[in-house]
Amino acid sequence: MATNLAKKLSKDDTVLVFDVNSASTKRFAEKASSSKLDSSVEVVGSAREAAERSSTIITVLPEPSHVQSVFKGILASKLPQISSSRSSRLYIDCSTIDPMTSTSVASSVRSLHPNDVFIDAPMSGGVVGARAGSLTFMIGCPESSLENAQAVLKLMGKRIFRLGEQGTGLVGKLANNYLLAISNIATCEAMNLGTKLGLDAKALAELINSSSGRCWSSDTNNPVPGISQGAPAERDYAGGFGLPLMKKDLRLAMTAAQEKEIRLLLGDRAREIYQEVEDVEGGKDFSVIYKYLRDRSEGGSV
Known part of the structure; x- marks a missing residue:
């Protein structure tokens, strides 16, 4: 993500980076300095410093606890006026956390700086x-902030869905990833079932992906090696x-569902499976999970 930002921003822009893993930011800065980038990259000493110098x-x-901790540091005291054409800061949080925590952080931002905007953009x-710059972003933000948010997110992704006001992006992300968790297990089981019953893995994958x-x-x-180029199975x-x-x-x-008394039939079993694996x-x-299933079926324990 940061690489795409640095590649696509103008020569007048500077990307300030901070991570508790200093080795990671050092590698990124070294890679950026050896590449032909229009923008510059600078490693800073804290998230607060990055916020002080950025719009x-x-x-x-x-x-969620990490987001709370970082913004506690950023908002420890009133931030200085930014030296840019914008009079306010735009905070784009791409973390996958619960909507309640996100809304609480957004409220803290507004309390200290009423004109600043905090949006959720998982x-x-x-x-x-992330590497290809083809991410999909699900965002929750005021309509008035959409244009500024899109201008930044399009540097890192291709599709941007505004789902409503602050917090709704995370609702969409959690619903999507709940489905992903279930469909991944089913895909691993289906590929294991078909290949164990004699089908060629590539033929089975082609059938499924056309059906x-x-x-x-x-x-x-x-999940089967040799099917999806560049996938972790490779x-x-x-x-x-x-x-x-x-x-x-x-x-x-599941926590969000429980708070609203929404029943999720497959969630508990899926969580047990992921823990087991x-x-x-x-x-x-x-x-x-595919390898886990295959290893155990070969050993006779499944």
């Missing part, structure tokens, strides 16, 4: 989409969307 602040964090598309069973997990992120399920992250998104979706496979991509 647009993008955050991407794993957990994304879909995975590591492949009603087609989904992202069968088409773009097929590299022993390293990288991609880790089991802990999928499990986290399931938890967030994580206990064996660790943090590998969530499509490793």
Whole structure:
């Protein structure tokens, strides 16, 4: 994501980066300096410093508590006036967290700086989409902030869906990822079923992807090695969307459902499956469920 920002911004722009993993930001800055970029890249010492010097602040964090902690630091005191054509700051949070936490942070931003805008803009598309600049963003923001948000997000993605006011982007993301969690398990089971019953994996995948069973997990992120070019299955399920992250998104979706007394029939069992596989496979991509099933069926325990 940051690479696409740095590549596509103008020579007058500077990308300020901060991460608690300093090695990661150092690698990014070194890569940027060796590339022919119009914009410049600078590593800063804190999220607060980045916010002080920026008109647009993008955050991407794993957990609700991380978002709260980062914004507690950013909003520790009133921020200085920004030296740009804009009179206010735009905060774009691309984290997948619960809508309640996001709304609370947005309220904190408004309390300190009434003219600043905090929007939720979770994304879909995975590591492949982030690298290719083809992410889909689901955003919750005021209509008046949409144009400014789109101008930034289009540097990193292709499709942007405004679902309503602040917080609605996360509702859309949790619904989408709940479906993803279920369809991934079903895809892994279907591919294991078909190949164990004698079908060629490529032929089965082609059939599914030309029929009603087609989904992202069968088409773009097929769990069988040799089917989806560049998918984690091609590299022993390293990288991609880790089991802990999928499990986290399931938890967030189910918690949101429980708060509104919405029944989710498959959620509990899906969460058990992801935990079971994580206990064996660790943090590998969530499509490793296919390998988990295959290993156990070969061993006679499934």
